[in-house]
Structures are given as structure tokens and as C-alpha cells.
Amino acid sequence: MSVKDDRPRRGRQAERSEATRSALVSAARGLFGERGYADVAAEEIVRAAGVTRGALYHHFGGKRELLEAVYREVEEEVTRRIAERVLEESAASPLAGMRRGAALFIEVCAEPEVQRIVLLDAPAVLGWDRWREIAAEYGLGLIEGSLTAAMEAGELPRRPIAPLAHVLIGALDEAAMYVARADDPAAAQAEVYSVLESLLAGVAEGPGLESLR
Numbered sequence: 157m158s159v160k161d162d163r164p165r166r167g168r169q170a171e172r173s174e175a176t177r178s179a180l181v182s183a184a185r186g187l188f189g190e191r192g193y194a195d196v197a198a199e200e201i202v203r204a205a206g207v208t209r210g211a212l213y214h215h216f217g218g219k220r221e222l223l224e225a226v227y228r229e230v231e232e233e234v235t236r237r238i239a240e241r242v243l244e245e246s247a248a249s250p251l252a253g254m255r256r257g258a259a260l261f262i263e264v265c266a267e268p269e270v271q272r273i274v275l276l277d278a279p280a281v282l283g284w285d286r287w288r289e290i291a292a293e294y295g296l297g298l299i300e301g302s303l304t305a306a307m308e309a310g311e312l313p314r315r316p317i318a319p320l321a322h323v324l325i326g327a328l329d330e331a332a333m334y335v336a337r338a339d340d341p342a343a344a345q346a347e348v349y350s351v352l353e354s355l356l357a358g359v360a361e362g363p364g365l366e367s368l369r
Contacts, residue, residue: 177215177225179205184219185226189269193223193277220281225280228290234264234274235294250305251312251360257302258328258352261295262345265332275336295325312360319328320359328353 183204187196198219202209216222238260247253262271279287299321306312331348338344 173215176205176211177208179207180212180215180222181225181229184222185229185269185273188223188277192272193219193281205324223277223281224272224286226283227273227287227357228272229293230273231291231294233299234261234270237264239298242307249311250302253354254299254306255304255356257298258356259349260327262332262348263337264337264365266345267278271336275333284353289330292322292325293321295328298320299324306360324355324359327352 161209164351179200184196184201187204189359196219198209198212200318201219201222202212212218212222216225238257241260242253242257245256247256254303265275274291278290300305303312303317303321306313307317331352335341335348
């Protein structure tokens with residue numbers, strides 16, 4: 157007697173499960189981006205997603221875990237958008253690409269949805285350590301790759317890449333936070349561009365802190 161193959165059924169179940177998860181993330185992203193995490197109830201999310209409250213707790217455990225999934229999606233999208241734009245614009249050199257990428261990061265983080273989810277809600281709700289850990293998963297590799305290319309091109313002195321990448325991603329995150337919390341975001345953005353340009357110029361040309369020992 158043959159055993160019936162249940163793979164098609166399991167495949168359909170997996171598709172429905174993924175569709176439910178995607179619907180929850182999409183609904184939450186729209187609501188969080190528009191009004192903020194604190195002003196959105198779980199009932200609103202499940203109603204907008206067209207699913208049950210039980211589905212929310214089955215897939216995410218609650219609203220906080222759903223915010224983390226939304227934050228991850230936005231972080232991945234931001235990183236991809238920046239990388240694609242830099243490639244499309246064909247920067248003259250790896251260092252020029254880094255400068256453009258830094259400017260694009262600040263520009264994208266000024267978008268209302270990105271600003272609210274990534275810079276305001278995620279660190280407040282998930283905690284600083286978790287927020288930075290997720291941010292590093294997406295942006296750190298891009299920065300490390302850019303630094304490697306610039307060093308190989310002779311535009312940057314050879315230095316340990318990992319600590320330098322962490323310093324730069326920290327500077328970018330803080331710069332974006334500064335703009336997000338400024339009374340005059342446009343003026344703050346202009347200030348930040350100037351500071352980041354000086355920082356990257358220092359990385360390229362400065363003697364380094366070891367000279368101060």
C-alpha cells in the first residue's frame with residue numbers, strides 16, 4: 157500500500173503561512189510609518205491585514221516582535237536602495253562611492269516612514285543594543301565592502317577594516333538620529349553632510365589616532 161504524498165498540502169500551508177506573515181508586516185509597516193508604534197493597537201493591525209489576532213501571536217508573539225520584523229524589512233530595503241543607487245550612478249572611485257553612500261543614507265533616513273520606524277520607534281521599543289545589532293546585520297557588510305575596495309584602490313591607508321566599519325556605522329546612525337530629532341531637519345541635514353565629508357576625508361588622509369600616543 158502506498159503512502160499518499162502530502163508535500164503539495166504542506167506546500168500550500170507554507171504559502172498561506174507566508175502570505176499571512178507578509179500581510180501582517182505590510183499592514184503594520186503602513187500603520188507604524190504613518191502614526192508610530194505607540195498609537196497603533198494590535199486590533200488595528202490584524203483588521204488591516206485581514207487576519208485574526210491569533211495569527212499575530214502565532215507568527216510574531218505580539219506587537220513588539222512584529223515591529224522588529226517591520227524594522228528588519230525597512231533596514232534591508234534601505235541598504236539595498238543605497239547600494240543600487242551608488243552602482244547606478246557609477247561613482248568615479250570607491251571612496252567617492254562611500255561619500256555618496258553616506259549622503260544617501262542621511263537622505264533616505266529623512267523620509268518620514270524610515271525616520272519613524274528606524275530611528276524613533278525601533279530603538280525605543282526594541283532597546284538600543286537590539287536596534288544596533290539589527291542595523292549592523294544589514295549596513296555593516298556594505299561599509300566593510302566599500303572600505304575594502306577603497307583600500308585596494310589605494311584611496312585609504314591599510315587599517316583593520318572591522319573596527320573602522322563599526323566606527324563609521326556608529327557615526328552614520330548618530331548623524332541620522334541627530335537629523336531626526338532636530339527642530340530644523342533641513343539645516344541639521346546640511347550640517348551632517350559637512351561633518352561626514354570631513355570624517356571621510358580624515359579617514360583617507362589623516363595620520364590616525366596612533367600618532368597621538
